[in-house]
Amino acid sequence: xxxxxNDNECCQHLIDAFTQIFPSLTIKGGVEEPFYxxxxxxxxxxxxxxxxxxxxxxxxxxxxxxxxxxxxxxxDFGYWYSPCGRSPEEQxxxxxxxxxxxxxxxxxxxxxxxxxxxxxxxxSGRPPSKTFLHQLDVSYQxxxxxxxxxxxxxxxxxKRYLEVAALSAQKVRQF
Numbered sequence: 001x002x003x004x005x006n007d008n009e010c011c012q013h014l015i016d017a018f019t020q021i022f023p024s025l026t027i028k029g030g031v032e033e034p035f036y037x038x039x040x041x042x043x044x045x046x047x048x049x050x051x052x053x054x055x056x057x058x059x060x061x062x063x064x065x066x067x068x069x070x071x072x073x074x075x076d077f078g079y080w081y082s083p084c085g086r087s088p089e090e091q092x093x094x095x096x097x098x099x100x101x102x103x104x105x106x107x108x109x110x111x112x113x114x115x116x117x118x119x120x121x122x123x124s125g126r127p128p129s130k131t132f133l134h135q136l137d138v139s140y141q142x143x144x145x146x147x148x149x150x151x152x153x154x155x156x157x158x159k160r161y162l163e164v165a166a167l168s169a170q171k172v173r174q175f
Contacts (some may be wrong), residue, residue, distance in 0.1 A: 001078065001174070002155070006050050007052045007053060007054060010054045010158075011029050011049075011052050011054055011057055013161075013165070014027075014054060014057050014058070015027045015029075015057070016161070017060055017084070017157065017158055017161035018154070018157075018158075018160065019156035020023070020058075020065070020156055020157065021153060021158070021161075022153075022154075023034065024039070024044055024045065025046075025047055025058065025064065026044045026046045026047070027046075027047050027049070027061075028046060028047070028048050028049070029048070029049050029050070029051060029052050029053075029056075029057065029083075030051060030052065031045065031049070031050060031051070032050070032051075034047075034048055034049050034050050034059070034060045035048045035075075035076060036048070036060070036063070036064065036067075036072075036075065036076050036077055037075055038072065038073050038074050038075050039072075039073070042075070043092050045072065045107075046073060047061070047064055048060075054112075054114060055105070055114065055116075057067040058105045058108045058114075059101065059102070059105050059114075059119070060153075061108070061154060062101040062102070062104040062105045062108070062154075063077060063079075063101050063153040063168070064077075065104060065148070065153075065154050066100055066101055066104060072092065077107050079097070079111070080143050081094065081151075084121060085157055088126075091120070091126070092129070092131075093151075094120075094121065095120070095128070095132035095135070096131060096132075098119070098121075098132075099132060099136045100139040100142075101136035101141075102118060102119065102136050102139070103136055103137075103139025103140040103141075103142060103143050104139070104140075104143045104147070104151050104154075104155075105145075106136070106140045107140060107143040107147070107155060108154070108158060111158050111159055111162065112158070112162075114171075118132070118133065118136055120132075122132060127168045143155065164175060
């Protein structure tokens, strides 16, 4: 089944898939800036992704998968964020913490057959550093061979969702 007919449909399929995989997480698109709202007094956590961009959803899910139980109890996982316009040192720190989530995001893009491009979240025109690209590749290989438990759950669940969707589409075509 091709879930990539358009960004809105793709995002809805991804929301459906990840809601099955992580039933205690609400996923919502359509925001200007991604944000993770930790669960509060019996309410579910909410993961907001940018507009209707599948890559934004995959990126934010990657952060969720790698944050760990303690960080999932803190808004935005307790991470700092410096907007575009970072100094070279701030950009290096950003790249250091972004390599692993982007490695997982790349593995999910492979499953979905979505083109992956590294994101520097920096519009200065500076190319990605060789160090960042190397760290991203190392993280990607980790996600393919030995992902952490929650990342493995996401990857396996996404594959299973696509298999079920393909079987359902095949049955519909037979009628």
